[in-house]
Amino acid sequence: MVFSSLLKTGNDQRRHRRLSSSGSPGGDTSPSPSQKSSVTTVEDTPYIASEAQLEDVESEPPELTDLNNSLAALAAIFPDVQVEVFREMLSSFDEESRLAVVTEALIKNKMKWSRGRYKVLGKETAQKPSEDTVEVLPKEERFRTDAYKLAVKNAAYNEFKGLSHSTVKAVLAEHNHSFIRARPTLAALHAKSWRFSITAIFSRKKANPEQNQFIVWHSTGLGSIIPTLKSSGCVELDRELFESFIKPLQVRSQAEQIEKDHTLALELNTEQAEEAEALHDCECCYTSSTFEELSACNDGAHFVCFQCIRHAAKEAVFGQGWARNVDSQLGSLRCLAPVTDECHGCIPQELVNRALLGEKGGIDVIRKFNERLAEDTLLKSQLPLVRCPFCSYAEIDDIYLPETQKAWNFRQHSNLSLFGFALFFPFIGMIPFLIPLILLALLISFLASFNGRVQNFARRHIMASYTRVRRHQRGLRFQCQNESCLRYSCISCSKAWSDIHICHESSLLALRTQVELAMSLAIKRTCPRCNTSFVKSSGCNKLTCVCGYQMCYVCRKDIGNGEGYRHFCEHFRPNGGKGCTECEKCDLYRCENDEVVVTKAKEDAERLWFEKEGGGDEDLKKTLVQKYDPAKDGWVGRMWRSRPSAESVLDALVEFVIE
Known part of the structure; x- marks a missing residue:
């Protein structure tokens, strides 16, 4: 709808008043009284108001770069050990061959050096692929320059004056001199000090968690104020403080301003449509809406407003209306118009996305809708799936073979390979044990010609053995292809994958x-x-x-x-x-x-x-007992448990015969 053709004088005055009351774009909203008292103009003081004013961080000294590279390499080699263990060891060894010495010490006696400081590798900390090993190591865990440590210490002294210097130094040492990580601990200790208690008694102001010594509110000269950063004197620390304190305020202020502008635009559009008598009725809830807030099905051209689309999509995703509101074949919502003759049309997916994006949290609803649609399609396909244990991603098992491709190719062995197969048995005395197996196979093939059940039984076990062989050749590591996940997991135990992995x-x-x-x-x-x-x-x-x-x-x-x-x-x-x-x-x-x-x-x-933990899972119990106590029954028990099972013998034969 063209606004200029519908505007009138009264409407212009109304819009002018609303625009003047909304403030300038990017301005912050309703500061606290303590913020208003410290408001100055931006031109008066050289504070950092935007990321463009931040200077580039100087390159690290060569010695520090070498330490951080060694730290990143150790973090990639031993992902289950906390990084502070590597920092202590690298600091205690000499510079010559430091990385090799630390690696050898950890391989020989990891428990002695780590002293229980292990990472909990779970769903939240599962390994992700990375092309650069430095990206595995967070900035807060790396070695820092002396200038950065001094700036952090001075900043902590100035903000937490109620704490002794020894307390501040101890807390900073615990957090690798990271001010952002140490600040919550220092704030908690400062709140328990006697100086803070006396100040809180005589002060009537409530503590503002967003107010600290680094944030100074400056006036833009246009009727609004913006947060700026008071420089600490260290470029690296200024960047961290800006990312932690100023940028979240700017992002929130910008989001609030966009939401206000969007609401104002909708109100103006509705008023103009009312004056032009251009409103349309929704055929689902029978309320009047503008043309921009309407959609239509692709069959009977029934008009449905965006609000009804949002309600139907949420009911389908989070409620019990999936089968009623969603057409899985087309992947979109069904027509919501309650007409006498049932409408078989659907609302186009682009209109559904547009309706959902017009509401806060619509992106999450669209993501959930697409995940639910993909899950429903995969279940109806009845194909073997491999799922990521950390998200909803699933894909067809790559060892799956359709019925049309189950033609087996037999291996062609040379004399050398046959000789190697004969050497597979460590003792010649085990060859007689194969005679009953061969006789059993001949008996099964003989009975298969008379009994279809025996044939199906043999075919089922051979197919299961072939599947196990292909799974062994393919490996157990599975990588999720979801861009928000991209984690490695084990197909067998569904746990996070870390080299070397043990189920x-x-x-x-x-x-x-x-x-x-x-x-x-x-x-x-x-x-x-x-x-x-x-x-x-x-x-x-x-x-x-x-x-x-x-x-x-x-x-x-x-x-x-x-x-x-x-x-x-x-x-x-x-x-x-x-x-x-x-x-x-x-x-x-x-x-x-x-x-x-x-x-x-x-x-x-x-x-x-x-x-308590194992339940009735006999496979898990057998696996744990074999790994936990292999010498429980002596050498006789070890030999008995190490005997080849029928499945392993069948797998060896299948792998030898079939490619």
């Missing part, structure tokens, strides 16, 4: 931790007076703690206050090693076997863990 590693670590804790608690004694824990390695059962507390190792009773050795049995026993028949006191030297106690505690801990 069920987190479950294995949890099981080992719980079992070791139960085994230590079974033989450990704790003093109830000073909470000191200890284990008896030899000697009698009368234990004396360093605090003076005396207890019995067997029954854990307090035997102080003169009882001492009278707590134990004093009768003569003709046959040593047996219990006393005259009393029920504890033995001075004889106690229950620690190995039996530890074994029982271990079995109970394993059973409780599998009941």
Whole structure:
């Protein structure tokens, strides 16, 4: 609609008043009284008001660049270790061959150097592909220049004057001298100081979280104010402060101004349409709307307003109206007009997107709508899918073969390959074990000609074996192609992929931790007076703690206050090693076997863990038991568990015969 053809004098005056009240574009809205009191003009003081005023950061010294490159390389090699471990080690070793020495030390004894400082690799921290190893390392984790550290320290001293310098230095050291990361901790400590408490008592102003010493509000001279950054004297710190404090305020102010302008434009357009009698009725809710706020279906040309489209799309995505409101074949909304003859038309997708984008949060609704549509299409295709565990992305399994392409190609082996296959068996004595397998295969092929069920059974197992072989050749690493995700995961355990990947590693670590804790608690004694824990390695059962507390190792009773050795049995026993028949006191030297106690505690801990975490997953239990305790049954048990299963033998034969 052309506005100039419909404007009148009264409408011009109304629009002029609204535009004058909305303020200039990009201006900030309604500052607090404390902000108004500090307002000055931009020309008076050289503060940083835009990103163009920031100077370029100087290049790092060669020594610092070498340290940061080594730090990035270590972070890529050991993604499960926290970066502070690498910083400590690089700082403690000499410059010559520093990276090689640190890498070798971590490979040989990672636990000693890391001391439990590991990253939790979960869904939030899954590995993403990166062409540059430096991008793996955040800026806050890198080595910083001395000028930057000095500027951060001075800025912290000036803002948190209620804290001692030693406290500020300690907090900055904990956060690698990153002011943005250390500021919340310093603010929390400052809020507990006595100076802050006294100031809060006598001050009636409430603390503004957006107000700090670096933000100064300046007047633009056009009736609005803008936030500016007070320079700290360090170019690198100024950029960080601008990105953290000023830029979010500018983005929010710009978004609010755009929303106000959009609302004002809609109101003006509606008023002009009313004056020109150019409103149209929606055939769904029967309300009047402008032509710009209407859509039409592609069959009966029924008019539906944007508000009804938004309600229908939200009900389809977040409610129970998907089957009623969405046509999965065309990928768009059905016509919403309640006509007598059912309309089979759909609303064009570009009009649906336009209606959703006109509302706050419309981009998220469109994304959810497209994800739901793709999910519905994939489910109807009934194809084998591989899904990303961190988002809704899914793709067809690349080892899937349609029925028309299931023609197998048999391998053509030379004499050398046949000789290599013969060397596959470590002992010649295992060859007789293949005779029953060959006879079984011949029997199955013989029965297959008489029984279709046997043929289907054999075909199903051979196809499953062929699928396992192709999966093994393809590998278990899966990369998500969603641009907002792009993470690696394991197809087998659906966990984040990190080189070198071990399936069920987190479950294995949890099981080992719980079992070791139960085994230590079974033989450990704790003093109830000073909470000191200890284990008896030899000697009698009368234990004396360093605090003076005396207890019995067997029954854990307090035997102080003169009882001492009278707590134990004093009768003569003709046959040593047996219990006393005259009393029920504890033995001075004889106690229950620690190995039996530890074994029982271990079995109970394993059973409780599998009941709680493992559930009925026998494959998971078998995998964890093999990795956790391979020597549980001795060499006989190891040989029995290492025997080739029927599936592995069949997989070897299929891989040998079929390409």
